[in-house]
Amino acid sequence: MRRELYEVQRAMRARREAALKRGVIAVLDIGTAKVACLVLQFVPDDGQDAPDGRPTLRQGAFRVIGAANTRSRGVTFGEISSMEECERAVRTAIQGAQKMAGLRVDHVIVSFAGGRPRSYGVTGETDVENGAVAERDIGHVLAACDIPDYGHELEAIHALPVNFCLDRRSGLTDPRGQVGSNLAVDMHLLTVGSTPLRNVLHCIRRCDLELAGVAVSSYASGLASLVEDEQELGAACIDVGAGATGISVFVRRQMIYADAVRMGGAHVTSDICQGLQVSMQDAERLKTMHGGLVATGLDDRDMIELPSILGDWEHDRRQISRSELIGVMRPRVEEIFEEARARLDASGFEYLPSQRIVLTGGSAQIPGLEMCASRILGRQCRIGKPLRVQGLPQSATGSAFATSVGLALHVSHPQDECWDFEMPADRHGARRVTRALRWFKENW
Amino acid sequence: MLPLKPFRRDPAPSRLRYRLTRLWLRPWFRRLVNFGVPMLAGVGLVWTLAAEFDVRARLSAALADAKAVIVERPQFTITELDIPDVSADLAEQVRVAAFVKLPANSLEVDVNAVRTRVEDLAAVERARVRALARGVLEIRAIERVPVVVWRSDAGLELLDRGGVRVAEIDSRLRRTDLPLIAGEGASEHVAEALALLAEAKPVAGRVRGLVRVGERRWDVVLDRDQVVRLPADDPVEALGEVIALHASRDLLDRDLTVVDMRDPGRPTLRLTEHSLAELARLRAMVEGEDA
Numbered sequence: 001m002r003r004e005l006y007e008v009q010r011a012m013r014a015r016r017e018a019a020l021k022r023g024v025i026a027v028l029d030i031g032t033a034k035v036a037c038l039v040l041q042f043v044p045d046d047g048q049d050a051p052d053g054r055p056t057l058r059q060g061a062f063r064v065i066g067a068a069n070t071r072s073r074g075v076t077f078g079e080i081s082s083m084e085e086c087e088r089a090v091r092t093a094i095q096g097a098q099k100m101a102g103l104r105v106d107h108v109i110v111s112f113a114g115g116r117p118r119s120y121g122v123t124g125e126t127d128v129e130n131g132a133v134a135e136r137d138i139g140h141v142l143a144a145c146d147i148p149d150y151g152h153e154l155e156a157i158h159a160l161p162v163n164f165c166l167d168r169r170s171g172l173t174d175p176r177g178q179v180g181s182n183l184a185v186d187m188h189l190l191t192v193g194s195t196p197l198r199n200v201l202h203c204i205r206r207c208d209l210e211l212a213g214v215a216v217s218s219y220a221s222g223l224a225s226l227v228e229d230e231q232e233l234g235a236a237c238i239d240v241g242a243g244a245t246g247i248s249v250f251v252r253r254q255m256i257y258a259d260a261v262r263m264g265g266a267h268v269t270s271d272i273c274q275g276l277q278v279s280m281q282d283a284e285r286l287k288t289m290h291g292g293l294v295a296t297g298l299d300d301r302d303m304i305e306l307p308s309i310l311g312d313w314e315h316d317r318r319q320i321s322r323s324e325l326i327g328v329m330r331p332r333v334e335e336i337f338e339e340a341r342a343r344l345d346a347s348g349f350e351y352l353p354s355q356r357i358v359l360t361g362g363s364a365q366i367p368g369l370e371m372c373a374s375r376i377l378g379r380q381c382r383i384g385k386p387l388r389v390q391g392l393p394q395s396a397t398g399s400a401f402a403t404s405v406g407l408a409l410h411v412s413h414p415q416d417e418c419w420d421f422e423m424p425a426d427r428h429g430a431r432r433v434t435r436a437l438r439w440f441k442e443n444w
Numbered sequence: 445m446l447p448l449k450p451f452r453r454d455p456a457p458s459r460l461r462y463r464l465t466r467l468w469l470r471p472w473f474r475r476l477v478n479f480g481v482p483m484l485a486g487v488g489l490v491w492t493l494a495a496e497f498d499v500r501a502r503l504s505a506a507l508a509d510a511k512a513v514i515v516e517r518p519q520f521t522i523t524e525l526d527i528p529d530v531s532a533d534l535a536e537q538v539r540v541a542a543f544v545k546l547p548a549n550s551l552e553v554d555v556n557a558v559r560t561r562v563e564d565l566a567a568v569e570r571a572r573v574r575a576l577a578r579g580v581l582e583i584r585a586i587e588r589v590p591v592v593v594w595r596s597d598a599g600l601e602l603l604d605r606g607g608v609r610v611a612e613i614d615s616r617l618r619r620t621d622l623p624l625i626a627g628e629g630a631s632e633h634v635a636e637a638l639a640l641l642a643e644a645k646p647v648a649g650r651v652r653g654l655v656r657v658g659e660r661r662w663d664v665v666l667d668r669d670q671v672v673r674l675p676a677d678d679p680v681e682a683l684g685e686v687i688a689l690h691a692s693r694d695l696l697d698r699d700l701t702v703v704d705m706r707d708p709g710r711p712t713l714r715l716t717e718h719s720l721a722e723l724a725r726l727r728a729m730v731e732g733e734d735a
Contacts, residue, residue, distance in 0.1 A: 070455065088456035095457050095465055104469035208463065 009419040016212040016411070019107035025212060026066075026097060026105040027407040028090065029220075030112045030200065032075050032243025032266055033362055035086075036396070036404045037093035039066030039101040040411065062412050063391035065103070068096025069401075077262045078114030078217070078244040079196040080203055090207050109213040111220045111407050112200050113244040115192030117157070119257045119347070120148050125184040133166065133175045133183055139421040141185045154191035157214055159418035162188045162254040173252070187418060190216060190258055213411070218246025218258050220406030225360040225384030225399070226250055234352030237384065238340055238373070239402065240363035242266040245336055247343050249352070254415075257347040261339040265363035268332045275328040276320065282307045292326050293333055293368035299323040330372070337376040344377070358384035362400035515551050522548045523579040530585050534567055538585050541565050542573075550575040558583070567610055592634055593619055595626040595653075607634040627656030636679065640664065643683045647696060661706070670696060672703045682708055 019025040020042055027038045040062045070092040074085025098105055124145030128137050142161060150156075164172040166180035175183060197214065204211045222237035234251040242265045249257040265287075273283035290304050302322040310316045349355060357379050359369060364383050373381040385397065386405035396404070457465065467473055493499050514520075523546060527535040542558050555573045562571040562583055572584040590602035590610040602610040602619065609631075613619060625637050637654050640662060644651050647666065655663040662679050664672040674682050682705040689695040695703065699722075702714035715723065 073454070073456075088454060091459070091462045092456040095462055098465070098469060102469075104466055208466065 006419045009417070012211060012213050013420065015107055015210055016109070016414075019212050020411075022107075024101075024103050024105060024107075025411060026094065026108040026209075027404055027411065028093065028108050028110045028204075029217065029401075029403045029407065030075060030078075030080070030086070030090065030110060030203075031072055031217070031241055031362075031403070032078055032113070032264065033072055033241070034069050034400070035072045035075075035089045035093045036069035036401060037067070037090075037097040038064050038392075038396070038404050038408055039097045039103065039105055040408055041065045041101075041103075042412070061390070062408065064389055064393075064396075064408070065391060066097035066099070066101030066105075067393050067396045068093050068100060069396070070096065072242075076243055078112055078241065078260070079193075080199040083199065083203060083206070087203050087206050090203060094207060094209065106210055107212040108204060108209045109215065109407055109411055110200055110204060110211060111215045111217040111403050112196070113217040113239070113241055113246050113260060113403075114262075115196035116262070117190055117192050117216050117218070117246075117258050117260050118150075118154065119259065120150070120189040120191070121256075122147060122187045122189050123184060124187065125182065128166075128181055128183050132177055132179050135176060135421065137183055138164075138176065138185075141183045142187065142418045142421055145185065145187050145418075147189065150191050153194060155194040155197055156189055157192050157197065157216060158188070158190040158219065158255075158258075160188045160190075160254060160415055161418060162186050162256055163252075171252070173254075188254070188256055190219075192216065215407060215410055216246070216248075216258055217241070217403045218248040218260060219255050220404075220410055221246065221360050221386075221402035222248040222250055222255060222358075222406065223409050224386035224402045224406030225358050226356075228253075230354070230356045230358065233354035233356075234349075235354065235356035235358060236344055236349055237358045237360060238337075239361040240264055240336065240359060240369070241361045242363065245340060245361070247340055247347075249344070249347055249349055251352050257349070259343040259347070261336060261343065263332070263336045263339065264361075265366075267336075268329050268363070268366075271332045272325070272328050276306060276325070278306055279309070286325060287329065287366075290322055290325055291329055291366055292322065293330050293366055293372045295323040295326045299326060329366070333366070333369070333372055334376055337373050341377050355379050357381045360384040360386070360399045360402040362398075364399045515549055520550045521579050522546065522550050522553060522575060522581045524581070526576075526580050526582045528582070528584060530587055534585070534587055537565055537567065538562055538571075538583055542583055544581060547579075548581075550579075550581070553581065566608070569604070590619070590622060592637060593622045593624045594631055595624060596628070596631075601631075603631055603634050605634060605638070607631045623651070624653035625656065626653060627659075629659035630654070630656035633662075637662070639680050640674070640683055643680050643687060646687055646691065650696070666696065669701060670703070671701065672696075673706050675706050675708055678708070685711070 016025070023042045025040050025042070027040060029036045042062045070089055072086070073089045074080060074082030075089075080086045094105065094108075122145045124141050124143070126137065126141045126144045138161070163170060163186040164175040165184035165186070166172055166175050166178055167182050172178070200214065201211055218237065218239050221239040226235050226237055231250045231253045234249070236247060236249045239246040239248075243262070245261040245264050247259045247261070248255050269280065269283045269287055272278070272286055273280050276283070276286070278286065286304065292299070299322040303319045304322055304325060306318040306320060308316040308318065357373065357377055359373055359381055360383070363369070370381045370383055383399060384402065385399050386402040387409065388397070389405055389408060392405065522544070525539055525542065525544060525546070527538050530538065541561050541564070543561060544553060544558060553575070555575065559571050559573045562568055562573070562585060567588055568585045569588045570586045573581065575581050588604040588608060588610045591605050592603050593613070593616060594601045594603050595616075600613050600616060602613060602622070604610050616624065623641050625634070630637065633656065640654060641651065644664060650666045652665045652667055655665055657663055661676040662674045664674065664683065666672070672683065672686055686695065686703055686705060690697075699719040700713050700715050704712040704714065
């Protein structure tokens with residue numbers, strides 16, 4: 001099971017390298033409210049590999065040459081609920097971005113928010129073979145991690161070596177070349193439900209695209225909306241999406257925790273829909289045009305005309321004050337943040353040196369969200385917008401696009417994952433046998 | 445009544461349309477459709493038409509008709525030849541050599557061939573042929589000017605400055621105005637001969653001609669059977685020395701037969717027998733007086 005996943009991840013990495021060599025790769029964010037697609041163009045690789053022969057992903061500059069987003073269909077809680085509908089949404093987004101770029105896209109990197117991500121901190125320890133730590137030792141220590149038995153329902157999507165410890169000297173990010181005898185690693189393993197993940201893979205395959213990577217959307221939005229200091233000193237990114245709210249905690253430029261609350265802006269809309277008895281579209285419109293979270297005295301007098309169902313101006317007219325709307329929206333948002341706070345508390349967020357909280361995602365545009373969040377989470381919050389990326393259209397610079405931009409950054413500056421290191425041969429016997437067989441074939 | 449809401453279609457492309465769009469974005473496919481298919485269609489069309497024998501025949505007939513319509517216009521007819529600025533007999537020669545049958549068509553007359561034919565005439569140095577308006581073919585020929593008469597084994601010939609034969613003459617008396625040169629290979633050194641004759645201008649009345657000796661050097665033949673033998677190198681300079689001697693000492697008026705300048709460091713005179721005897725007598729007389 002685990003070996004199979006490693007092979008899948010290695011294959012995706014190989015495809016990503018192929019795409020970067022070609023210079024064009026697409027980034028697809030499958031969300032509950034919208035499907036966004038960016039087409040990135042990279043500086044073509046000049047074919048230079050790292051001195052040790054391992055092909056490196058180009059740490060290069062890229063620009064966005066195509067961007068499109070469309071209303072999402074068939075996605076609930078960040079998971080695909082109707083394959084046909086979701087496929088149509090993906091096709092629309094891909095085709096729009098391709099049209100803007102004028103290029104055909106074959107490789108795509110996907111992020112999705114659903115699947116109940118779960119974080120595991122795992123540790124491994126091994127002896128260094130020859131004095132200085134080599135690439136092989138890192139492979140050994142990563143293989144020595146005792147992976148928890150998460151069962152067949154879940155699949156590892158990220159396995160990030162977060163911290164290396166060399167002879168009780170902790171806090172190393174890259175121990176290669178350092179002298180020591182005992183190497184330990186803390187690895188952050190992130191699993192998602194295998195069914196939603198397989199659904200995403202299947203959806204991409206049905207759109208004639210090749211999957212070059214999968215990321216959890218909260219990780220991507222954290223990469224895009226946290227500034228460097230926050231990533232270094234410790235911060236949490238809360239990506240309030242439509243169907244799910246992703247939480248990711250960063251410290252020392254590593255993601256150490258990720259989780260998701262299965263609630264978001266869509267639930268606020270449905271609350272308005274039920275509480276004020278308007279249609280779903282009208283509720284969405286009310287939320288975006290008049291919504292808010294902090295009521296003031298002025299809001300009592302600010303009357304909003306509700307769209308009438310019958311359209312009869314004489315007999316079917318309703319008006320509500322804005323504070324009533326706020327009263328409908330606020331409890332749901334508070335519930336979301338209370339859930340998020342529970343997750344943050346479970347993650348040990350309060351022990352980080354700095355505890356900034358950055359709110360992003362489409363629902364972060366609700367006025368007054370940061371005040372509401374600060375009150376419930378107990379810390380200073382700010383609304384995060386994604387980093388500015390070259391070529392990104394103005395319409396895609398809002399906080400709703402943090403995940404897409406974060407995926408683009410993830411492609412251009414990939415984090416080393418566990419499967420990027422060569423596993424020692426003695427760890428899996430089957431490969432040793434095939435290698436021996438191959439040796440015989442080549443030499444006899 | 446409620447206004448009917450227009451049914452909003454899902455903007456999603458159908459699967460076929462999506463695949464076609466992606467295919468269209470492939471550069472080779474786009475090139476194939478934009479260039480390959482039209483070119484193939486054009487080639488196929490032409491091939492099919494050309495395969496029909498009848499069509500080809502009609503096409504060539506139509507082309508010939510169209511050509512004839514243009515060619516037979518009166519503006520393209522040549523009715524006369526114009527050969528300006530040459531003597532009458534040369535004009536007649538040129539007219540015959542041009543071999544243009546009048547009336548001709550100016551699109552069909554090969555002007556370059558006419559020019560080559562005219563230039564092949566001995567008396568013509570260069571020619572320029574052009575069709576003018578109003579149906580005139582102008583052949584502007586530049587005559588070769590004869591400068592010397594060359595007496596060779598084949599007879600008497602007139603040569604121009606470059607040594608090219610202009611004409612043959614039957615008698616030297618026809619062109620007494622031109623100097624005479626003789627000897628094998630003299631025709632290739634006409635310019636040198638002319639320079640020598642110019643140098644010999646002070647005795648021009650006495651010069652009978654120049655003789656090329658051994659295809660190598662010149663002899664200047666004067667009347668009274670006097671010969672000035674010139675070296676192969678710098679003959680003009682050597683002749684200049686002789687002329688200078690003549691100017692100061694009346695050398696050539698004296699009774700001698702040969703002035704030999706072939707060795708420039710040692711000019712030699714050959715006296716006649718009479719003058720030799722006279723010289724001996726005078727010397728004896730001088731010696732007698734001394735005694």
